Amino acid sequence: MIPSSLEKTIQIDGHIGAVLAGLVSDARSLIDYARVECQNHRFTYNEPMSILSIAETIADLVIDFGENKKNRKTEMARPYGVSLLIAGVDESGAGLYQTDPSGHYMEWSARAIGPATESAQAMLKENYSSTMTMQEAEKLALQTLKNVMTDKINNLNVELCTVLVETKTFESRNPEYIEEIIKTLQ
Numbered sequence: 001m002i003p004s005s006l007e008k009t010i011q012i013d014g015h016i017g018a019v020l021a022g023l024v025s026d027a028r029s030l031i032d033y034a035r036v037e038c039q040n041h042r043f044t045y046n047e048p049m050s051i052l053s054i055a056e057t058i059a060d061l062v063i064d065f066g067e068n069k070k071n072r073k074t075e076m077a078r079p080y081g082v083s084l085l086i087a088g089v090d091e092s093g094a095g096l097y098q099t100d101p102s103g104h105y106m107e108w109s110a111r112a113i114g115p116a117t118e119s120a121q122a123m124l125k126e127n128y129s130s131t132m133t134m135q136e137a138e139k140l141a142l143q144t145l146k147n148v149m150t151d152k153i154n155n156l157n158v159e160l161c162t163v164l165v166e167t168k169t170f171e172s173r174n175p176e177y178i179e180e181i182i183k184t185l186q
Helices: 024-045 051-063 117-127 134-148 175-183
Strands: 009-013 016-022 082-090 093-099 105-107 161-163 170-172
Touching: 009 024, 009 082, 009 170, 016 024, 016 161, 024 051, 024 082, 051 082, 051 093, 051 105, 082 161, 117 134, 134 175
Parallel strands: none
Antiparallel strands: 009 016, 016 082, 082 093, 093 105, 161 170
16 A cells, blocks of 8 residues: 555645544545635635634534535435544634534544544643643654554654644645654653
């Protein structure tokens, strides 16, 4: 398998990204829908869409999977099998929301999704602080992954993305940057 074909971090708009856990094909459908909604919002209102509005839009689509809406091309025959963490920066500041297959969305300060959610979440709860620097948060994210992943963590099996408050820009960190942080982990 080609590692780049298994991306689990995806940019939605210039100021928003998402991480997925579950069926990648379902996530791509939701992300494509969110991208179109972001562009429609920008075109209509001449401003970027808020993080909360994107989370609500995705949750609405997920909860309505069996209904045939006039503005949708197809109807989904089964529930979406994916959870998303949606992170970004808008006029309200930084935001982090989780959507799940039931169509619910929740706001978080720090959150983990995926197979080892419970242990990762416990580590985040113990170590996360709202006063952390970006470098400290990146290190905590990778330390959490190192502690819960069954495979040894390296710059090819993890991805790291940020959306800085100052720039409001989604950025993927390169493998060399990730490797430097991994070297500092305990």
